Amino acid sequence: MKEFKLQIVTPDGIEYDGMAESVLVRTDDGDVQILAGHVNYMASLGTGRAKITVGGKDRIAACSGGFITCNGIEVKLVAVTFEFADEIDIERAKRAKERAEDEIRRAASDKELELARARLRRAMSRISVAGK
């Protein structure tokens, strides 16, 4: 398959920098897959599963926040968090999920509730990605 240059960065460093055949991410409007030769594109990312294909092999990751841009030659994925399935600490994610559930029950304001819900979404996405 044709390859393109893919760069994945988060505030914690470079997660991936190299050639890839496909990248699939959850944008605010749903899942989007980008292959080589995609038109110019830009989208804001939601929380969910991401999949990149390198050398015929799929790598699954939990991704949240940020955005993806494609300029026809290379694809840049700027995420707030991006963790490959094998790097996820599932115990930590489970604890984060419990904590978030607890916070949702005790949330005093709408803003707190929203933050706790986002945290829960991230934790659940991590757990589901790591479980696969």
Add this chain to the structure above:
Amino acid sequence: MAGAGMNNIKARMKSVKSTMQITGAMELVATSKLRRAKEKVERTRPFYETLGEAINEVIPALEMTDSVYTARRENDKTLFVVIAGDRGLAGGYNANIFRLTARLIKDGDIVLPVGKKACEHYKNKDYTLYGTEVSYVGDLGVGDALAIGESITKGFVGGEYGRVVIVYTRFVSMMTQSPVYEQLLPLECTGSCSTAVPEYDIDPEQMLEAIVPKYVGGVFYSAICEASASESGARRSAMNAANKNAKEMIDDLMLRYNRARQAIITQEITEIVSGAEAL
């Protein structure tokens, strides 16, 4: 009496020594914090650079459409996001940031102070403050930075100010940190910028609605990482200089103490000798 002089010097030496212990401890703390902060800055830099590159790519398309994010505003008020430290005793770290800001700011501009020292500094002055303030830089996470980015962008789109500038200290090396400023909004092409106008299937304006707040938050977060590493660096240098000064002072005092002691002995000998002669 020479004896009293000696006691004075001794007391002074004691006080310098105890100050030196404090500055020495602070230097150690700053060094270990600096190491951690430096690693963090190195990890965040690619994120910051890619963020800028990605935004630079869309700017030409936005300029074509007179987007709210690139167009110059009639409102010439500027929002200054000033990042300083939470604590003092860091040499010129806080003062340099305030000096740079003072040079840029004009009447009617708004300030968003970040860090305890910045909050204290701007509260006492006649500046218009942004609604919220961030009193502690130390415990700001990515989530907080993004929330602030969103609120800053909202104010800009709403026309509360026509420009957003961030002032922070860039971490150049362990020894050098330089105060810098950067324009966040309206988006402007910095560095290498393609002149070709990319075409998008979707309206770029619509895409950016969700992306610009994240961009602003991301740059803000990177700036905080740079600033906190700079703060530790500046504190370490300041404490190192303080230690050196204290050492010099102690050496000098020791010399004076010994001279005073010698003077007393000489005086005693003279007194004994002249007493013996009198007999």
